[in-house]
Amino acid sequence: MRHGWFTVLALAVTVVFGPAVMIAADPVSPPPPPVARDLPVVKAPVVTRPMQPAAFTRSVPRDVSDLLAIQKRVGEIVKDLSKATVGLRIGNGAGSGVIVSADGYVLSAAHVTGAPNRRVVVFLSDGRTLRGRTLGLNRALDASVLKIEGKGPFPFRQLARPQDVRNGDWCLALGHPGGYQRTRPPVVRLGRVIRTESGFVQTDCTLVGGDSGGPLFDLAGNVIGIHSRIGAPTTWNFHVPVRAYTESWAQFLDGKAFGRPSRGRKPVLGINGVDHDKGCTVTDVNPNMPAAKAGVKTGDLIVGIDGRDFQGFDSLFDHVQKKNPGDKLKLSIRRKGKPVEITVTLAGGRGP
Amino acid sequence: MSRVVSWYAKLLTVVLASVLVAEAAAPRRLPRDLYKSGAAIRNAFRPIVESPNRATVAVLVDGRQKALGAIVAADGWVLTKASQINGINGGAISCQLQDGTKHSARQVGFHPEHDLAMLKLDATGLPVVEWQTDEDPSVGSLLATCGPNELPVAVGVVSIHRRRIPHLFGFLGIGFEDIAGGARISRVMPNSGASRIGLKAGDVILRVAGTAIPRGEVLRNQIRKFRPGEILPMRVRRGKVEFDTNARLGSPAQHIQDRSIFMNKLGGQLSFRRGGFPNAFAHDTVLKPEQCGGPLVNLQGRAVGINIAREGRTESHAIPAQVIIGLLDDLKSGREFAAPANKLGSVDPPAVPLPH
Numbered sequence: 186m187r188h189g190w191f192t193v194l195a196l197a198v199t200v201v202f203g204p205a206v207m208i209a210a211d212p213v214s215p216p217p218p219p220v221a222r223d224l225p226v227v228k229a230p231v232v233t234r235p236m237q238p239a240a241f242t243r244s245v246p247r248d249v250s251d252l253l254a255i256q257k258r259v260g261e262i263v264k265d266l267s268k269a270t271v272g273l274r275i276g277n278g279a280g281s282g283v284i285v286s287a288d289g290y291v292l293s294a295a296h297v298t299g300a301p302n303r304r305v306v307v308f309l310s311d312g313r314t315l316r317g318r319t320l321g322l323n324r325a326l327d328a329s330v331l332k333i334e335g336k337g338p339f340p341f342r343q344l345a346r347p348q349d350v351r352n353g354d355w356c357l358a359l360g361h362p363g364g365y366q367r368t369r370p371p372v373v374r375l376g377r378v379i380r381t382e383s384g385f386v387q388t389d390c391t392l393v394g395g396d397s398g399g400p401l402f403d404l405a406g407n408v409i410g411i412h413s414r415i416g417a418p419t420t421w422n423f424h425v426p427v428r429a430y431t432e433s434w435a436q437f438l439d440g441k442a443f444g445r446p447s448r449g450r451k452p453v454l455g456i457n458g459v460d461h462d463k464g465c466t467v468t469d470v471n472p473n474m475p476a477a478k479a480g481v482k483t484g485d486l487i488v489g490i491d492g493r494d495f496q497g498f499d500s501l502f503d504h505v506q507k508k509n510p511g512d513k514l515k516l517s518i519r520r521k522g523k524p525v526e527i528t529v530t531l532a533g534g535r536g537p
Numbered sequence: 538m539s540r541v542v543s544w545y546a547k548l549l550t551v552v553l554a555s556v557l558v559a560e561a562a563a564p565r566r567l568p569r570d571l572y573k574s575g576a577a578i579r580n581a582f583r584p585i586v587e588s589p590n591r592a593t594v595a596v597l598v599d600g601r602q603k604a605l606g607a608i609v610a611a612d613g614w615v616l617t618k619a620s621q622i623n624g625i626n627g628g629a630i631s632c633q634l635q636d637g638t639k640h641s642a643r644q645v646g647f648h649p650e651h652d653l654a655m656l657k658l659d660a661t662g663l664p665v666v667e668w669q670t671d672e673d674p675s676v677g678s679l680l681a682t683c684g685p686n687e688l689p690v691a692v693g694v695v696s697i698h699r700r701r702i703p704h705l706f707g708f709l710g711i712g713f714e715d716i717a718g719g720a721r722i723s724r725v726m727p728n729s730g731a732s733r734i735g736l737k738a739g740d741v742i743l744r745v746a747g748t749a750i751p752r753g754e755v756l757r758n759q760i761r762k763f764r765p766g767e768i769l770p771m772r773v774r775r776g777k778v779e780f781d782t783n784a785r786l787g788s789p790a791q792h793i794q795d796r797s798i799f800m801n802k803l804g805g806q807l808s809f810r811r812g813g814f815p816n817a818f819a820h821d822t823v824l825k826p827e828q829c830g831g832p833l834v835n836l837q838g839r840a841v842g843i844n845i846a847r848e849g850r851t852e853s854h855a856i857p858a859q860v861i862i863g864l865l866d867d868l869k870s871g872r873e874f875a876a877p878a879n880k881l882g883s884v885d886p887p888a889v890p891l892p893h
Contacts, residue, residue, distance in 0.1 A: 244571055246581040252679055252836055259677035259694065267676075277728060352567045357677075362851045368700065373676050374821040374851060375694040379567045389572045391821060391851045419823045419850060420572060499566065 229434040230286050230341075231427075234349040234405050241404050244353055255355060255404070262406040263373060266357060268340035270400055272308035272365025273297060273331075275319065281360040281371075281399030282307070282331065283408055284341040289333030290438075292344075292430055293398030294413050295322040298329040301440040307333050308365045309340075321437035325444030326384060327413045328429035329398070330437035342400070345407035347428035350386060354378040358390030358422070360399025360412055371399070378409075379420060383428070386410040389420040417457035417468055418498055452508045453534030456481060460497040463519075464488040479529040482520065489517030505531065574691040574823060582681045585838045586689045591635050591664040593683040593831045596621070596642075596656070599628040605684060605831025606632060606656065607666045607843060609865055613640070616861070616868070618830035618845055619647055619654035620810040632658055635685040646868030649875075651856055652810050652845055655868035666832050668858045669839035673699055673818060682822050682844060683832045690831075693822030699857050702848070704813035707763040707786025711736065713753050719743045719774065720753045730784040736773065743779065744772035760786070811846040817854040818842065824853050 240246065240254035273280045273293060280297030284290070291307065298305070298319040305317040315333050322329035333339060356378055359371040376390035388401065392412050401410035401424045410424030436443060455474020458465040467485045470477045489495070490504050492515065508514065510533030518525040570576040596604040596617045606617035615632055622630055622644070630642045646655030674680065674695050681689035710729020713720040719741040725731045742750055745759040746769065763769055769784045808826045820833070824847050832840040833855045842855035867874070 245577045248581065249584060249836060252581060252585075256677070256679045256836060259679075260675060263677040277733075352565075353571060362849070369697060370676075372696045372819070372851065373694060374696060375677075375679075376573045377567060377571065379572065380565055382565075387566075389574075391823065393850045396851070415850075497569065499569075 227435065227438075229431040230290075230343045231346055231431055232343045232407060234345055234403065234407065237404065241355055242353075258404050259357065259375065262402075262404070263357070265340070266342060266359055266400070266402050266406060267310050267371050267373070269342040270310060270359040270361075270371040272361045272371075273398060274306040274308070274365070275299065275303055279361070279364040279395055280397045281365075281395065281412065283359075283398075283400035283411070284333070284339050285343060285408060286341050287338035289317070289335065289337050289339045291317065291331045291333060292400070292408065292411050293329050293331060294411055294425060295324050295327045295329045295444075296413075297398040298322055298331055301442055305331050307331075308367075310370050312367075321433075321439060321441040321443070323429055323433060323437075323444040324442070324446055326425055326429040328411065328425045328433075328437075330430070342402065343407055344427045344430060345403055345405070345409045347426060347431060350378060350381055350403070350409045350427070352378050352381055354409070355404050356388055356390060356409060357402045357404075358388065358392060358396070358399065358412065359402070360392070360396035362393040362395045364395040376422075381426070383426070385413065386424040386426050387420075388422050388424065390422055391419050392422045418459055420499075450510075451534055452505050452510050452512065452531040454505050454514065454529060454531060458487070458498045458501070460499075461486060462496075464495055465498040465501055474534075475529045475532045479527050481516065481518070481527055481529070484520070485525075486519040487516050488519055489515075491515050492517070510534075574693070576688070579681075579688040579692060582689050582692060583687065585836055586681050586683050586834060587838070588664070589666060589683045589832055589834045589838050589840060590685060590687070590689075592666040593685050594632040594634055595685050596830060597631045597633060597639075598622050600631075602633075602827050604827055604829060605682075605690070605844070607683075607830075607832040607840065608663050609666060610869075611661065611663050611665050613658035613660040613663060614865075614869060615642065615656040615658060616830075616843060616865075617654050617656060618808075618810075618843075619649075619652050620808070621826065621830055622654060623647075630656065632656065633685060634663070645871050647874070648864060648868060650813070650815055651860070651864065652814070653843070653856070653861075653864065653868065655865075655871075666840045667838070668862060669835055669837070669841050670858045670862050673857050673859070674835055674841045678841075679836055680820050680822060680841065681834050682824060682828065683834055683840075684828070690828050691822045691824060693820045693853070695818060696821045696852060697819040699816055699818040702812055702814040702817050702819075702846075702854055706761045707769065709760055709769065709784055709786055713742070713756065715753045716741065719750050720756045730769070730786050734782050734784050736782075736784070737775070739775070741774040742771055743774055746770055807849065808846040811848045811854070814845060814854060814856065816860050817845060817856050819848070819852045819854055821851060822853050829853070 240251040246252050269284045271282045273282050282291040282293040301319055303319045307315045307317045317331050317333045319331045358374040362372055374390040376388045378388055380387035392415050396412045399412045400408045403409045413425050414423045455471035455476040456467050457469035458467045464487045470481055470483055510531055512531050514529045516527045592608040594606045595602045596606045604617045604621035606615040609616050631639050632642050633639045640658040640660050642656040642658045644654050645657045676695050678695045681692050684690035710726040710731040711722045712724040714723050722738050722740045724738055725736050748759055750756045763786050769786055772781050826847050829844040833842045833844050835841050842857045845856050846854045848854050
């Protein structure tokens, strides 16, 4: 906790159905022109995932021996994964990252590094504290790269091929939730890939502020994502997909800042909620968003959307995603036992 | 011309519509029961928890489940999380076993620092938890949280090896002195939440989170209700001007690590008492506060610890089996354990020198 008290923890919190709130670093100055440099690496360090044992790929572990096989593999790789995972301090911001080459290229999130050519303090899990500089970033996908100064060799893990990442993959999230702490190694979480989209990977590895920029690994020990943002349910953890890095590797190394966060295109309701047997319970209502304006309140139990039953917050989210900003949505609500009908006009905003 | 435009618009609409249909058709999300702690995955743990689940009870206060508990001796001894059952106005405690039988219970032992309570039921021949005491589970080991059912409550892995869990609360970054009607700031630490919003020495804090501040102690206690990273709303007077402002609290430094305050109140999705444990390892199992207090087992079905707190979104804490075993006899005897030392100084610690 030695350095912890002054840091701002970086993790964009997706206010579900609302605009992503970046709890990021100090105000970002306009990027200075990138420094000319030799580029020893021209392609992202990507490896093909080797054939995996059936115990890892079955949708449901068949018996205890499958669980033992998963546990054994995690035990074999977790030390190496930990060595490649770093804590970052950039200005007043804190985050995480992962070393992907022996000469010290590090993947992180755009909202952690903020701009090219900034000074970074890199905390390795062996206790070393090193200096680095941020390189390029893609603000649209929340991807960024930085370089540790010094020769190395540094402990690293390579990237998986984007096409190897599938729903149901077992995965490990490492990082520094709450910010880097000198006496605490990177924190390990197990989960599965729930969703793979062009813009993000979703898992049930729980993340929190300070994890941003940290790695998501498959059971082969390769990087399959970078922690980016979360929603209220513990299964809403979003990671930058590896394609964000592989497709633009040269631009990152050139120190380019590119991409613009999408705004105003996705339908937005403006609530957070948790699953309920009969639908979902509202845990937060975002002020000035459509749901708040229409009178949805914290604690409301939503039991129907547009006259139909649904189960869980994800179903509500999926239903909203099929609509457009400006569309109307009828919510059947139970408030303190009494039925309430509320019609909400969706706004436009940024989805996960 | 306008006809061409409208033709394009129609084409575009058709294209967009077909894209939407295609997107809706494919199943894009892993089914919920296949999530890490989904029903199908927990079902794979069924043979592992078969025996330890029988040694797990639901601890009820006035008939409502407040915690889980572990049966540690066949003649009716149950270990659980103390702060979950204490302070509910002396409500009647009972334990429900897997077979549905309910026994009334009384609290015999209490360890404030570990937050453990030992309950005694009038029962004999109960199934007992089997401990794994030779070593702690290594980081990445799979764990199941037992419950008085067929399946585990939830599953996860060890996240952090055992260590002292500090009592964390938010850090504003000021020193202050009492004056009439508020607390006057005497110093503001650089790079703190207070300095970032421009608070200055001489400013007087009048209200915090809606609570009036008649003296400094109230301010201190109000700030402690917030965790690092949370926003603290304040009303401040500077000279003759009063204004509202919000500070984001930082993390406290080492000074508070020995500190532990027992709170006998419940609340929220996190355990109310979730820090200040002298010895615990962290795991990533998502638990509710009322699912703490029971046994946590490895893939051999042996208890590696007792779940003691839901600490945050990413972490639950468990007291290792080794530590538990050493406490059992004293807890059964009803011996009084010293309450943790409460060394509270000023609200904030001295500034920590930075390496860079």
